Amino acid sequence: MGRAGISAFVAFAVGLLTLLSLLLGDNPALFGGQPGSEVLAERLALPGDVLLRLVVIVVALSIVIGIANLLYVHVGRVARGKFYSAVLLASFAFTIYWYVTNRGDSSLLEAAQVPIESALASLLFFSLVYGGARVMRKRADIWGLLFVAVVIIVLLGSLPLAELAPVKAWSDWLMAVPVSAGARAILLGIALGTVVAGVRAMLGQDRSYRG
Amino acid sequence: MDETTVQVYSVLFVMATVLLVFTARFFQKRPGRRRAQRQLDGLERITGWTTQSIESNRPLHLSFGGAAIGGDKTPAALAEAELFHQVIKRANAGDIAPILSMSAPVMIPLGQDTLRRAWHKGDGASRVIWYPPNLAYAGAVTASMADDKPAAHIMAGGFGIELALMLDGADRQGHPSLAVSDRLDGQAVAYALADHVLIGEELFVASGAVSEEGRGRNDAAVLDVWRGLIILGATVFLLLEFSSQLPLLTWQLAAAGAAVLIALGAVMYRRR
Numbered sequence: 001m002g003r004a005g006i007s008a009f010v011a012f013a014v015g016l017l018t019l020l021s022l023l024l025g026d027n028p029a030l031f032g033g034q035p036g037s038e039v040l041a042e043r044l045a046l047p048g049d050v051l052l053r054l055v056v057i058v059v060a061l062s063i064v065i066g067i068a069n070l071l072y073v074h075v076g077r078v079a080r081g082k083f084y085s086a087v088l089l090a091s092f093a094f095t096i097y098w099y100v101t102n103r104g105d106s107s108l109l110e111a112a113q114v115p116i117e118s119a120l121a122s123l124l125f126f127s128l129v130y131g132g133a134r135v136m137r138k139r140a141d142i143w144g145l146l147f148v149a150v151v152i153i154v155l156l157g158s159l160p161l162a163e164l165a166p167v168k169a170w171s172d173w174l175m176a177v178p179v180s181a182g183a184r185a186i187l188l189g190i191a192l193g194t195v196v197a198g199v200r201a202m203l204g205q206d207r208s209y210r211g
Numbered sequence: 212m213d214e215t216t217v218q219v220y221s222v223l224f225v226m227a228t229v230l231l232v233f234t235a236r237f238f239q240k241r242p243g244r245r246r247a248q249r250q251l252d253g254l255e256r257i258t259g260w261t262t263q264s265i266e267s268n269r270p271l272h273l274s275f276g277g278a279a280i281g282g283d284k285t286p287a288a289l290a291e292a293e294l295f296h297q298v299i300k301r302a303n304a305g306d307i308a309p310i311l312s313m314s315a316p317v318m319i320p321l322g323q324d325t326l327r328r329a330w331h332k333g334d335g336a337s338r339v340i341w342y343p344p345n346l347a348y349a350g351a352v353t354a355s356m357a358d359d360k361p362a363a364h365i366m367a368g369g370f371g372i373e374l375a376l377m378l379d380g381a382d383r384q385g386h387p388s389l390a391v392s393d394r395l396d397g398q399a400v401a402y403a404l405a406d407h408v409l410i411g412e413e414l415f416v417a418s419g420a421v422s423e424e425g426r427g428r429n430d431a432a433v434l435d436v437w438r439g440l441i442i443l444g445a446t447v448f449l450l451l452e453f454s455s456q457l458p459l460l461t462w463q464l465a466a467a468g469a470a471v472l473i474a475l476g477a478v479m480y481r482r483r
Binding site: 023 | 376
């Protein structure tokens with residue numbers, strides 16, 4: 001068995017163990033409520049719990065990898081004369097210095113991070129409106145027209161004006177029936193795709209396990 | 212439905228999916244039974260974008276967004292990595308490696324692994340870039356567009372409405388874009404602002420549409436079977452519901468109607 005075969009086998013074994021542990025563990029009723037079924041269910045749940053806790057620890061540690069990656073990439077870019085990367089590295093160094101010299105002081109976060117993110121959120125509003133206006137240019141067909149019509153009806157329906165009560169009824173119906181049905185269909189498609197891709201990964205067929 | 216029943220159905224569903232995956236593999240290996248996959252407009256553009264990237268010596272930007280392994284979105288993240296693998300392979304004739312960006316640090320190893328497998332010219336580590344999540348990610352990607360001047364943006368991952376900033380930035384720079392999100396808000400933004408869009412499960416079959424390799428196509432076949440069964444089940448239940456309300460429509464008539472619909476569907480499928 002080559003390296004790829006071992007990887008696939010480990011992936012399959014761990015995947016199957018976790019799946020069975022999550023599906024069968026912690027539910028004694030599955031074993032007919034016989035004496036000892038609670039202990040059996042707890043034992044079945046144990047591997048899944050342990051593996052999921054390991055995942056949480058790995059995810060928490062990965063933030064260190066993220067910061068190291070950020071520094072590595074932007075140091076290389078500064079060497080190529082990229083101005084924004086220099087600003088990023090200077091901000092990083094200043095934030096570390098600030099935290100060390102003013103321990104517990106969150107004023108830098110409140111004075112810089114929060115206003116910048118708020119400004120971006122405001123810009124986002126304009127991007128969305130501009131994008132909505134551009135839909136008919138990108139999609140000059142019946143579906144683009146339908147998209148714009150629904151957006152206009154829903155926006156008008158959300159206005160607190162008594163004259164727009166019929167539009168509000170239309171808007172409520174649109175949100176409750178076609179929009180809800182469409183959203184569920186998209187989510188159902190994603191869920192099916194997730195199961196199929198998950199099964200493929202569990203069977204060790206994913207590229208990551210193929211060496 | 213009690214918890215035990217749900218668990219039993221879940222096990223049966225997963226086992227049936229495993230069976231379907233192996234069945235699809237079996238048929239895919241037989242040349243005469245190989246199944247052609249429906250072409251998707253956005254994915255057909257990828258060939259042109261990779262050619263443009265090679266000729267203009269500008270990188271492609273491949274974005275995972277907030278997709279992450281280790282949670283319930285792991286399969287989606289793996290499907291995105293597979294799509295990016297196929298795209299990078301196509302761009303392999305060029306001199307400049309694609310840029311992979313992500314906002315989940317756990318995706319850095321997967322991103323580097325994807326680049327290492329498909330791009331055989333080194334320079335992998337500096338082309339995989341992590342930025343902090345949400346608006347900070349969108350701001351950083353938008354700012355780096357001016358520096359990197361990507362030939363095109365393929366944004367397939369977990370995005371919310373912050374995707375609007377990136378797509379707007381790409382449009383202002385004149386960069387073409389393809390977007391898909393596994394979140395509904397991001398999907399709506401992608402539909403409105405991206406030049407090309409994939410919807411829902413199309414993300415999971417995208418790698419099969421980009422490459423001739425069979426695995427993505429197997430997934431597409433299995434998805435089609437499940438989708439067909441769900442539509443059939445929903446139709447039958449709807450007809451049965453009607454049959455209990457209308458005196459003329461009995462459940463036998465509803466079942467006969469469903470059988471006719473299945474037969475018609477099968478005939479149309481064979482003709483296509």
